[in-house]
Amino acid sequence: MSHLFSVNEALDNCILRTEVPGVAAPYRGKVREVYQLNDKTLGIVVTDRISAFDYIMKQAIPFKGQILNQLAEFSFRKVDDIIPHHLIDVPHPNVTIGKKCEPIPIEVVMRGYLTGHAFRTYNSGERMLCGVKMPEGMNEHDPFPEPILTPATKATEGHDEDISEKDILKQGIVSEELWSKIREKAFKLFARGSEVAREQGLILVDTKYEFGLFEGELTLIDEVHTTDSSRYFYLDGYEERQAKGQPQKQLSKEFLREWLMEQGFQGKEGQVLPDLPNEFRLQVFNRYAELFQKLTGKKFIPKVEKNIDTKLAEIFHLYV
Ligand SMILES: Nc1ncnc2c1ncn2[C@@H]1O[C@H](COP(=O)(O)OP(=O)(O)O)[C@@H](O)[C@H]1O
Ligand SMILES: [Mg+2]
Incomplete structure (x- = not known):
């Protein structure tokens, strides 16, 4: 300081x-x-x-x-x-x-690893996440064979809800043409974010993108690859920790989430928000x-x- x-x-x-x-x-x-x-x-x-x-x-x-x-x-x-x-x-x-x-009301979530919400879903025995099949035999924080796109609807109130790409199109939230562009950009952005992180000794675990239209042009809005919108691990020692089944060192809001859970707060109804x-x-x-x-x-x-x-x-x- x-x-x-x-x-x-x-x-x-x-x-x-x-x-x-x-x-x-x-x-x-x-x-x-x-x-x-x-x-x-x-x-x-x-x-x-x-x-x-x-x-x-x-x-x-x-x-x-x-x-x-x-x-x-x-x-x-x-x-x-x-x-x-x-x-x-x-x-x-x-x-x-x-x-x-003009914001597009979808949180475009990209995941490279079985962490957070993906892991909690997997751990419950479920293998489908937003229409994507997660392979058998994975442990928490293992990499997916390829990054996956797991969108959520951007709720005006309350929690964002998982949605499949198929349903985004079926419900007409985004046109097929625009969605194919969004998906192409999301994968490219995630690859770049991962590259930038790796150069600095970090792993980009997962992240969220928001898009909008500016004079009709698809535009990345809000924030990108920040600690609020992304999870990062330290690259150094990652493999070793995975092999030993040790927790990964997280540089993100997971730190706050874990602390809150220790205090018995998970955002559920009736729970009291603790003071920090x-x-x-x-x-x-x-x-x-x-x-x-x-x-x-x-x-x-x-x-x-x-x-x-x-x-x-x-x-x-x-x-x-
Ligand atoms: N360039 C932009 N044009 C329009 N809306 C934007 C733009 N950048 C960010 N936003 C919106 O502004 C808000 C940013 O505030 P934030 O604290 O992140 O809100 P939230 O509680 O909805 O996550 C978000 O709703 C986001 O979608
Ligand atoms: Mg936000």
Whole structure:
């Protein structure tokens, strides 16, 4: 942590919510606040909120927004040649200026490994996931023979639901022509993301893409290959840990999910969302900072922002 900013200050100055004077109220997602600056442009503020099991935690993670936003920028630049993306500019570490797209209501999930939701499904004895057959004899965290596409519907409320490609077409959510393009891009993006990760000693385990249309053109939106939208393992020692049946070292929100489960919270009805202790919030920050450094090869340097709303007003007025 920078000597300019003490740990306590960091904990007390998280960005939980923004409100920009003179700009229409944003759409508030779980993590991002999306301001419409004009017909074609969004001002996307990545806050320090963190969510798990579709619940937003009451306490935020210091600098998580800056880390996430800059990871997304880094990763968007790595896929410039594969597909147009929404990123126009990053005028501040918490802010992305993006093309306002018409979102396609599907979470395009790619999986290289039997982990997380895929493993839980497999472990229950089920072998079909979103219309894809998973091979027999796999252990948790084993690679699939080839990456698989396991989409989910993007629910406006509550949990996203698994859906097969066949049903996406049958229900007419996306046209056949557009879907074939999305699927082609998803596989290319996942291959690139895996390559970039591997160069840095990481394994891209799984990830989620969101697409939209900008003036009719298929465009990658939201975030890409970040710790919020992806799981990563350390490459070093992966094989050995698999052979011994040891847990993999995860650099992602799995850390938070596991902690919550230890506290008896899995997002089910009637369960009480636990408070995140300060010490734990700092541990999570360290995980995020570690991944940033590992993936980008650059040290994360926090930018101290005492009054984010004023800063945002300054930035946004250039676009409104
Ligand atoms: N370029 C874009 N055009 C339109 N919508 C976008 C764009 N980029 C991101 N979004 C949407 O903005 C929201 C980002 O906020 P987020 O906190 O991720 O929300 P959520 O709780 O829905 O995951 C998402 O609903 C995402 O689909
Ligand atoms: Mg999101």
